[in-house]
Amino acid sequence: MAHAPTPPDAAVLRLHALDEEDLAHVSAILQDSLIRVGDFAYLPGQRRFALVGARFDWAAEAEGRLERCRTGLHFEAVQRARLLRVPHDKPETVLVLLAVTFEPGPEAPSGVVRLHFAGGAAIQLDVECVEAQMRDIGPRWAVKSRPSHDQGLAAPVEQA
Numbered sequence: 001m002a003h004a005p006t007p008p009d010a011a012v013l014r015l016h017a018l019d020e021e022d023l024a025h026v027s028a029i030l031q032d033s034l035i036r037v038g039d040f041a042y043l044p045g046q047r048r049f050a051l052v053g054a055r056f057d058w059a060a061e062a063e064g065r066l067e068r069c070r071t072g073l074h075f076e077a078v079q080r081a082r083l084l085r086v087p088h089d090k091p092e093t094v095l096v097l098l099a100v101t102f103e104p105g106p107e108a109p110s111g112v113v114r115l116h117f118a119g120g121a122a123i124q125l126d127v128e129c130v131e132a133q134m135r136d137i138g139p140r141w142a143v144k145s146r147p148s149h150d151q152g153l154a155a156p157v158e159q160a
Contacts, residue, residue: 013071017132020102023113026073026134027100032056032147033071038091040123042081049081049125050074052137053097056147066146070138075113077128084122095121096147102130 017023033053040051055071087093096118105111109129116122 012136013069013134014136015134017130017134019130020104023100023102023130023132026132029058030055030071030073030097030100030134031058033097034068035095035097035117036091037087037093037095042078044078047078048074048076049078049123055136056143057140060140061146066143067140068143069136069140071134072137073132073134075125075127076131076133078125079128080126082124084124085119086117086121086123095119100132 013029015022015026015029017026030053033055035051035053039053040049042049050072051074052070052072054068057065057067057069060067086095097115098118099116101114101116103112103114111127111130113125113127113130113132114122115125
């Protein structure tokens with residue numbers, strides 16, 4: 001996979017989510033991101049969960065380009081992180097992010113952020129509040145097709 005320099009007209013996307021609505025927007029932008037298990041971490045001392053992935057750039061597709069971009073995402077005020085059906089002992093495994101959701105807890109603004117992956121894997125973050133930041137951090141590269149959500153497939157299909 002050859003990485004090309006970012007085109008001069010490609011904006012570096014930065015988003016900050018402070019509530020459920022903001023997080024839904026971040027989720028839409030990150031849908032179909034490819035994330036290696038070895039590229040996420042919970043830092044309990046900093047109360048932070050962070051990951052790096054390769055997001056499909058849906059805005060570029062609307063302009064006729066099929067490309068992915070290296071993107072970082074982190075959550076603050078994380079009290080606990082749980083991996084559900086994530087093969088944490090296989091850091092090279094690539095997961096396909098389907099959605100990021102927030103479920104309010106009994107005492108606002110706390111709740112649970114869930115990162116849902118194809119195949120039933122998930123990461124659950126107990127948070128004091130929604131505070132997430134997403135930013136494009138690296139190169140862009142062309143891909144041959146857009147992710148597909150055909151019925152019956154466990155994960156979106158794409159050719160690199």
